[in-house]
Every structure is written in C-alpha cells, then in structure tokens.
Amino acid sequence: MLSKVRLGVVAALLASEWMAFGALAESTQTTSGNLGAHLAKLVEAGYVEEEKIFVARRPQSRYRLTPKGRKAFLAHVAELQSLVKGTS
Numbered sequence: 015m016l017s018k019v020r021l022g023v024v025a026a027l028l029a030s031e032w033m034a035f036g037a038l039a040e041s042t043q044t045t046s047g048n049l050g051a052h053l054a055k056l057v058e059a060g061y062v063e064e065e066k067i068f069v070a071r072r073p074q075s076r077y078r079l080t081p082k083g084r085k086a087f088l089a090h091v092a093e094l095q096s097l098v099k100g101t102s
Contacts, residue, residue: 035077
C-alpha cells in the first residue's frame, strides 16, 4: 500500500461507511481512470469492497474499507510511527 493515491483512498474510506466513486475522485484529486486502476488493485487485495447500485435510476459505484484493509492501514501507520521513533 505504498501508492499515494491508494493511501489517500484508504484514508478517505476510514471516515465513512461507503463512499461514491465521484466523492473518492474528488477527495484524492485524481482522474477517473487513475482512481479506477488503484481501486481495482485495492479490491483485488481484499482491502476495499465495491458495490454497484442505482441512485435515481443511474448506476453508481461505491466503496468501503474492509476489516482486512483497516488492519493493513493501521499496521502501515504503526510501522511509520516506529520508523519516526527510531530516527528521533
């Protein structure tokens, strides 16, 4: 999970139950194509769950962090904190 975009996606999903694709694109300030590629990798890894729904008869993809994704993110943060403590 070293990509800046992937970290941004996971960080955005930490604070919400579900997030629409458009909201994630806005939050991460990335293009739809780039975000779609990163989301595909996160879904494939089991870190993010994807759901396709209809809102006002229009298709919408929304995403949420899985327990596995939350655990991986927290482990990454702990590792970063450990590195910071080691250099102080």
